[in-house]
Amino acid sequence: MSESSRREFLISSAGVIVATGCGGGMQNSPIGDPDYYPESQRQPTPPAGDSSSGPACGSTSGLTVGPAAKSLSVNQAVMVGMPSQRLVICRSDDGLFGLLLTCTHAGCEPALSETDLCWVCPCHGSVYNFDGSLAGLGPAPTALTRYYVCEGSDGNLYLDTAKTI
Numbered sequence: 001m002s003e004s005s006r007r008e009f010l011i012s013s014a015g016v017i018v019a020t021g022c023g024g025g026m027q028n029s030p031i032g033d034p035d036y037y038p039e040s041q042r043q044p045t046p047p048a049g050d051s052s053s054g055p056a057c058g059s060t061s062g063l064t065v066g067p068a069a070k071s072l073s074v075n076q077a078v079m080v081g082m083p084s085q086r087l088v089i090c091r092s093d094d095g096l097f098g099l100l101l102t103c104t105h106a107g108c109e110p111a112l113s114e115t116d117l118c119w120v121c122p123c124h125g126s127v128y129n130f131d132g133s134l135a136g137l138g139p140a141p142t143a144l145t146r147y148y149v150c151e152g153s154d155g156n157l158y159l160d161t162a163k164t165i
Contacts, residue, residue: 054096054157057150063158064098069151072096075130077112080159089149089157092131098147098159099132105140119144 054069066072066080066089077090077099086101086109101109101119108123118135119128126138133143148163 054149054151057152057158060152060158063160066149066157066159068155069157070155072157075117087159089159090130096149096157097131097165098149100145100147103140104142104144105138110144
């Protein structure tokens with residue numbers, strides 16, 4: 001296959017993936033023997049109290065500041081820190097978490113498909129669920145890196161890149 005036809009194939013495949021809803025009707029189940037793979041130890045940060053707050057930060061020193069906790073809606077992601085850091089704070093139905101937007105296949109920056117609520121890598125078509133887990137499409141070998149998020153006493157959310165979840 002020539003380089004140009006391979007590129008055309010990959011680009012058209014990425015379009016099909018997004019058009020089918022980041023997985024279409026595929027079941028979200030492991031491939032192979034599910035007993036072989038241990039359950040993930042990652043737990044989303046559950047909202048404490050009302051749906052706008054997260055767990056309290058002990059100290060915000062050295063953490064990446066994000067938006068006001070009350071401003072982040074469910075199924076919304078906000079870039080934080082320097083653009084070169086590729087960090088986002090997200091809120092899902094399960095709580096708050098941070099993501100490093102670097103594709104685990106080739107290092108490109110996945111973009112959020114807001115209509116399908118998944119992250120799609122523009123380079124080779126890898127697709128991640130909103131929580132950063134693999135959607136089963138594309139060549140990415142592992143999920144996106146997830147980080148702990150807490151709420152500071154000032155009402156802002158903070159991402160801790162020293163604590164992966």
